[in-house]
Each structure stands twice: as C-alpha cells, then as structure tokens.
Amino acid sequence: MVRPPCCDKAGMKKGPWTPEEDITLVSYIQEHGSGNWRAVPTNTGLRRCSKSCRLRWTNYLRPGIRRGNFTDHEESMIIHLQALLGNRWAAIASYLPERTDNDIKNYWNTHLKRKLAKLQSGSDDHAQVLKSSSIRSISKGQWERRLQTDIHTAKQALLEALSIEKPNIESSQSGVSMNYYDSSAQASESSSTTYASSTENISRLLEGWMRNSRKIESGQCTPQQSFSDTNAAADSNSSDQGTPSNNDITLPGRMGSMWGFESSTSDVSQSISLDEAVNFLSDPSNILFRDESKPNLETQVPLSMFEKWLFEDGVVTQGLSLSLDH
DNA sequence: AAACCCCTCAACCGCCTAAGG
C-alpha cells in the first residue's frame, strides 16, 4: 500500500540542481506560471519529478526570498510563533514573507533548538515555557487535538508575554513599519557559493519580471500568486465550512476585522488589547481556519494587530530575545 | 597536511488532504 515516491520513476534525476536546470525551470515558470507542477517535467524536459521542481522553486528560485543570516527580530518571531503554532513551519513562514518554511525549519533545528536547550539548563521560566512548547509534538492527522493544543499554547504564550512586560498595545504607535526584515541583514553573507549567488541573480531577474507581468494566464494571477496563494483563494470562503483545511486558524467575523484581515489599510488604529486577544483565544468557538499560504509580497494582507504585536520589539525582543541573548 | 568532527542546509521521503473523475 505504500506508494512509491514519484522520484523513483525511471530516469528521474535526484540530488543537487545544476544552474542549467534552474534556468530551465525559471524560464518555464516565467512563461507559464507555476500552477501545474505535473506538467513541468514533461514540458521542460527536466528529468526531475514535479515535487522536486516545486520544492526547488518555492525554496530557492522564487523571487523575494532572502537568504543568509536571520535577524534578531526574525529569530524572535520564529520563537514566538513556534510557541504559538508548534512546528507548523508553513504557517510560521507566512509571517516571514522573505523566508521559506524550509529555511525556518532548518534554522529552528540547527540554531534555536540548541539555544533553547541551553536556556533550559538554566531556571528561566520563560525558557521553560518555550521549551515545553517546542517539544510538544502534534500527532499526525489529529487536527482537532492540535487545534486545542494550539489554543492552549497561544493563551500561554500571550499570558507569558504579559507577565514579562505588558505593553500598551492599544496606544501603540500608528504605522508600525514592516522593517522586520531589516535590510542591514541583507543576505549576502549567505553561505554563498558562486552558484548560490547566481541563483540570487535569477531571482532578481524574476522580481523585475513579476512586477511587469501581472497578467499571466489571462487575468488569473501572477505566477507568484498562483504557486503560493492557491490556498488563499480556496480558503477565502472557508469560514462557512465545517471541515477545516489542513492546519490553520482564521478569525472570521469580528475577529477577522479586529485582526485586520478585512482591512484594506495597515492602519494600526484598529487595535486590540492583549487581554482581548487572550479572551478571544480562550473561546474555541472563535477559531476557524486561516490561510497559511505564503502571502504574496506585493499583495500582502495588512498586518493584523496580533501580527503587529508579534513584530513589535517591545514585546518580542524584550519578551523573548532577552532570555536568548543571555 | 591529514584526519576527524561538527554544522549547515538543500533535497528527499512519507504522509495527509483536497479535488476531480
């Protein structure tokens, strides 16, 4: 009953991608968009399975990806979001538009886990909470259980943040900038083989193309959207469905607008307090499902208040980094 | 200089879900 991996098909190539393959893939997506992965190997002649093509694109070639060191702010966000969401890297990555889920997962496994483990040896309560949440494993297919746990964890994390220092979110400055991807950390010191930089170039080329060709596939969507936001479209009406799509939480109705999903601006004036957020989270009936697909960098939904809170140094860096930076 | 160890991260694997027939 075990289905053989698609890449086991005869003639399929495995292993690292060559620049030539990358160029082939990028040019194909440039021309056709990234909707139909199955067609990619056939139409390009690439001896790669569709999954491999998709992965290469989403994790490496896609424009808008930042590589290299994570900023302190990104690090804090990852820790915070991991506490809230568990190992749901795609969901976490949706809050860091320039990072891929794979990158975040790798960073967590190679850096943050260790950092937190160190902290655990101390008696820092906050670290204990974070640690426990990171250890928490989510059984496969047990969505409901996971959701319950997530709600619980989210409450804990919020309360924890409050206990460290309670910022006055309601009076938070309007116009929290999106500088959480701090340009100072520009990727270039990235691991940086010559080849890596060549793919960065490919990505840059694509960025320009993305701006100019918004009408791929006759008025549907940009390739970037088509690859990343298919779920968004599917989920946009999910609030009236009984069965949730895979993993995420969305906040319809009052919370939808409260958190800014319906807003067409990023005006911070529509704010909520942390208490409200905690109260909301404590009511399971308020939870529905939210698109976790990676937001298009160009059409990104304005930040919700909660997201803004996550991005604020006042909470995140003081609340979490403080314990990390020993 | 060589051997060894450790770390990073790109890529693969296996599973799940949704969609379509």
Add this chain to the structure above:
DNA sequence: GCCTTAGGCGGTTGAGGGGTT
C-alpha cells in the same frame, strides 16, 4: 461514496564546507 492523483507539509538525511586536533 470510492478511487486516483497532485499539491503541500513536516521530518529526516547526507553531501559538503569549515573548524579543530
């Protein structure tokens, strides 16, 4: 309702590079 298939996700692996002995 069942079956098949594609897409997506999280866990894991292993090659390669860098550091240390």
